[in-house]
Amino acid sequence: MAEQKRPHNPNDSSFNLDEDGADGGDKDTTLDRIKTGAFERNVALTRMGVGAGAKIASHTMRNFFRRGESKDEANRNFYRAQAKELADELGRLKGSVMKAGQMLSLYGQYFLPEEAVEVLASLQDNTPAVSWAFVEPQLIDALGEKTVSKLEINRKPIAAASLGQAHLGTIKATGEQVVVKIQYPGVASAIDTDIRTLSRLISATRLAPKALDLSGVFNELRAMLERECDYVQEKAFTETFGERLLGDERFIVPKVYPEFCAKRVLTTRYEPGFSVSSKQVQALSQSRRNALAKSFAELFVTEFFDWQLVQTDPHFGNYRIRIDPQGEHDQIVTLDFGATRTFDSSFVESYGQIVRGSLQFNRKEIAQAVIEIGLMNPDTPPSVLEGFGDLTELIVEPFRKPFDSNVPDRLYTPGGAYRFGDTDLPARVGQTAALKMMSKHFKIPPQEIIFLHRRIGGVLVTLKTLRAELKLHELLKPHLGLN
Structure with a gap:
């Protein structure tokens, strides 16, 4: 297959990252x-x-x-x-x-x-990349030589991960730039x-x-x-997110090319952008970083409460920033939907009760929802439930009303926005968890909790990286029935 040079794009600081975010394009090994x-x-x-x-x-x-x-x-x-x-x-x-x-x-x-x-x-x-000679047979076996011949593919991967790697390519007939994600044989x-x-x-x-x-x-x-490992399912999730975000100009979801997709191969449009942590994004004005951060937060809330469908891998490589040269409409490129999960309505309702109870200091509501969701048993001692309440009431700190007396004053701007760039909340949560949650009654959480918290943690890290200043209480009001 012909070598293809990477297209130059002034808005592209790095390659699209795949799965686990390891960039295979610059690996020496x-x-x-x-x-x-x-x-x-x-x-x-x-x-x-x-x-x-x-x-x-x-x-x-x-x-x-x-x-x-x-x-x-x-x-x-x-x-x-x-x-x-x-x-x-x-x-x-x-x-x-x-x-x-x-x-x-x-x-x-x-x-x-x-x-x-x-x-x-x-x-x-x-994550070192694997040679083209090893993955090419998997590609041909999945798509057939005739279909593969319609593509020009760069043999050097732009990203390598645990389950597969991605290669930049071009559709010969149209000149469209694509990313071909190939799963490793035998995985x-x-x-x-x-x-x-x-x-x-x-x-x-x-x-x-x-x-x-x-x-x-x-x-x-x-x-x-x-x-x-099921790229057919990932293809469907990518198309679903593309359809649901189609009218929202804040987000870009890569187009899928079904002709070049199979159970172990996924081909999507190449969508360049900057990492959230890049110097280009960090140099944006406070208002532009706030707008991006608010979009990140709103997307997660919409996924969980409205769609009950959440992309649970928050790695920075799965989200790129398309900077608007005019300075008005920066966009978020969303990538890699392999870790997407659906959530039952009952789970979403119970989790919402924990959040609402924590914001309103309602320990009875917190305890009821914690048992319903499977974190603890009905025979859990009240002292353990109280300790969990202390923890969750701390975790929701960024979502409290402006100038809440339970939030350190230094974390509010003069206008009442929460300063994510200055918060030490993770350290305080860790200390509280160590003191309150060492109990035989606290079980290893079900996978729904594990992966939901993975995404929530990723959102908060993103807001901190953007040094955002936001009022997020309003964001939860329509979903939790808050005042």
Whole structure:
């Protein structure tokens, strides 16, 4: 296939990022292939498990002679080293086992050491690309040589991730610039084996408490991976978001080209833009950054409360900023809908009750909704429910009315907007959670909560990155019946 030069666009500071956001276009290292066979993947991880067992025995013996802070520090270093070794091996294997490791970091905050969560979460930042010779057969097998011949494709990927990589291309007949997302061969068929192996490996490395049953977590990981490997479903979600945002000029959803799509291949229009954290976006005026931030927040609220359909992967690579040269209509390019989830009306209603109860300091409403949603049981002690109320009432701080006495004065502008750039809310939430939520009655949240909070956290990080100053209370009023 012919090499195609990347088109110049003055509004394009970087390539569109795919899946996990790792930019494969600038990687120095390229893998010739990935281990796709169950046997060779098992051998690699089993070898690591054996080595982990020996290190655990050695660490336990050395720690026997340590005391106090010295022992705690040794434990932290040990967990960090074990997790780093696990992450390195998952990164080399790529595929579903690496994606499962990333997803595990979301669940892991509830049962893994903090050091392990940090390392697993970093998996998305180091993903080498795979050679064109390895992925081209997958593309031809999916679309057929005749269809593939209608495209000019650059053999160097513009983005590489755990499940696949993306290549820039051109439709020969029209000259349209496209991004061809190709899933790595064997990824989907390896999911069951990878999940079982990762489960055993987490146990072997002693990263999770020995008595904790994680079968439910790994079952959920398996189901999520199967969804993310289904590009037909992702194509449908991309088209759905495109239709629903068609009349909203604030957003751009890439056009899908069905002729060049299949279960393991997805082709969409190339939509350039700047990263939210880029110097170009950071240099925008306060009013323009506020407008972008408000659009981000409104999109999430609309997805959850109105559509009950949420793109749950908030990585910066999935959202690009199209800067208007005239300075009036900056736009948000939304990418990658593989992690889109639907939510039941009952879940949305119960979650809304938690938010409403937290804003109105109604502990009874919070407790009722927490039990309904599956975070706690009916026999949960009142003290634990009270602790959860303390936490949620703090989390909704940016959504309170202007000049609320429960919000530090320094976080309001003279006009009553919340200063996201100056907030230390994440640190205060973490401290409160550590004090209030250490209880056997608090369960690992259901996957709906995990992935919803993933997106909410992403929205808040985006608003902080934009240094936004917003009044968000009005945004929730029509959905929660607030005054």
